[in-house]
Amino acid sequence: MGISFYNFESLHDSSFQKAAMERIAKIVSDGSFVEGEYNTKFENEFAKLQGSKHCLLVGNGTDALEISLLACGVGHGDKVGVPGITFYASAEAVLNIGATPILIDVEYDTGLISIESLKRTLTHHNLKAVMPVHIYGLPANISEINKLAEAHDFSIVEDAAQAQGAKLESGPIGSSGNLTTFSFYPTKNLSAFGDAGCILTDSDELAKAIRAIRNHGRDDEERLGRNSRCDHIQAAVLHLKLEKISQYNDQRKKVAAIYFKELEGINAGLLNKKYVETSSWHLFPIQLKDKAEASSLMGHLKSKNIGNTSFYEKALSGERPLSHLEGEKTEAERKAGSTVCLPIHPFLTSDEVKLVANEVKAFLS
Numbered sequence: 001m002g003i004s005f006y007n008f009e010s011l012h013d014s015s016f017q018k019a020a021m022e023r024i025a026k027i028v029s030d031g032s033f034v035e036g037e038y039n040t041k042f043e044n045e046f047a048k049l050q051g052s053k054h055c056l057l058v059g060n061g062t063d064a065l066e067i068s069l070l071a072c073g074v075g076h077g078d079k080v081g082v083p084g085i086t087f088y089a090s091a092e093a094v095l096n097i098g099a100t101p102i103l104i105d106v107e108y109d110t111g112l113i114s115i116e117s118l119k120r121t122l123t124h125h126n127l128k129a130v131m132p133v134h135i136y137g138l139p140a141n142i143s144e145i146n147k148l149a150e151a152h153d154f155s156i157v158e159d160a161a162q163a164q165g166a167k168l169e170s171g172p173i174g175s176s177g178n179l180t181t182f183s184f185y186p187t188k189n190l191s192a193f194g195d196a197g198c199i200l201t202d203s204d205e206l207a208k209a210i211r212a213i214r215n216h217g218r219d220d221e222e223r224l225g226r227n228s229r230c231d232h233i234q235a236a237v238l239h240l241k242l243e244k245i246s247q248y249n250d251q252r253k254k255v256a257a258i259y260f261k262e263l264e265g266i267n268a269g270l271l272n273k274k275y276v277e278t279s280s281w282h283l284f285p286i287q288l289k290d291k292a293e294a295s296s297l298m299g300h301l302k303s304k305n306i307g308n309t310s311f312y313e314k315a316l317s318g319e320r321p322l323s324h325l326e327g328e329k330t331e332a333e334r335k336a337g338s339t340v341c342l343p344i345h346p347f348l349t350s351d352e353v354k355l356v357a358n359e360v361k362a363f364l365s
């Protein structure tokens with residue numbers, strides 16, 4: 001017993017499995033393994049849900065970032081602004097296409113890209129693109145970044161791998177008009193039975209380029225691409241999960257609201273309550289004083305069989321292959337390792353959430 005960090009048993013209960021297996025059996029029998037009717041159905045419905053004109057399924061979230069950058073014309077020698085706290089893949093995608101990540105510092109409280117750091121960076125770096133990451137599921141300040149993009153002429157690729165279900169001021173994540181990428185890795189809010197990802201865009205021209213790049217560059221223009229097609233089985237699973245995704249994201253929001261109530265006044269940093277309505281609640285991070293305190297809290301929760309993780313143990317600058325990166329990283333390095341994420345999946349009962357909160361309070365008191 002205990003409280004797990006994820007709950008695949010409930011997500012993939014017997015009725016979901018039956019429906020998924022029926023779809024998979026049909027794909028196996030008719031041999032439509034790569035790109036099929038569910039790819040098109042998912043792309044149409046997901047674009048509508050997220051308020052975008054086009055959705056293009058690809059192989060995974062990292063490919064979604066790389067292909068988006070390529071479609072914007074980012075290439076060898078170009079500089080791309082990347083926040084100093086994010087999953088490795090955000091910077092890896094930039095390096096993989098021969099461009100150079102420039103670290104932009106983050107806000108200590110949220111881990112989101114700091115607008116002040118971005119402004120400072122733009123005074124001495126000519127950025128071809130900026131990659132705001134909606135980290136933990138929190139919406140980054142896209143309206144400010146859009147204004148800077150107009151003044152400084154850079155492209156924006158929003159990394160929404162963790163943010164399906166989050167809201168910008170203007171609408172759902174993906175409705176900003178910028179290229180927005182998602183990962184459908186099994187632990188994400190909306191998840192496949194393996195790897196998958198997608199890109200949203202309002203631009204017909206970018207959609208055409210992305211469609212070609214994901215399929216070896218094949219279209220009427222001669223260009224190189226790669227193979228990043230999405231398997232039909234993954235599209236069928238993702239399309240089936242769309243039926244319940246809003247309900248599950250609402251359940252995550254309810255869990256977050258209980259945590260806020262139960263943890264009020266604790267001797268650790270909680271996010272601003274305004275995020276209850278706007279985060280996708282992929283993760284529920286609390287900010288400890290330092291790494292030692294975070295690691296002790298993690299140990300305490302583990303001893304009580306409560307799942308937890310430290311996202312992120314290291315800032316990008318602390319990862320050996322990225323330690324050479326230029327840029328601002330003071331707050332990212334101060335924050336790394338001192339955040340503990342509590343369980344926040346859609347199937348937690350309020351008693352379980354209160355139990356977790358009580359253990360956090362017991363540890364901190």
Ligand SMILES: Cc1ncc(COP(=O)(O)O)c(C=O)c1O
Nearest residue numbers: 060061062087089090161183185
């Ligand atoms: C912020 C962020 N960006 C990119 C990715 C990469 O996605 P994938 O694992 O599907 O390639 C992830 C996945 O964990 C992520 O969390």
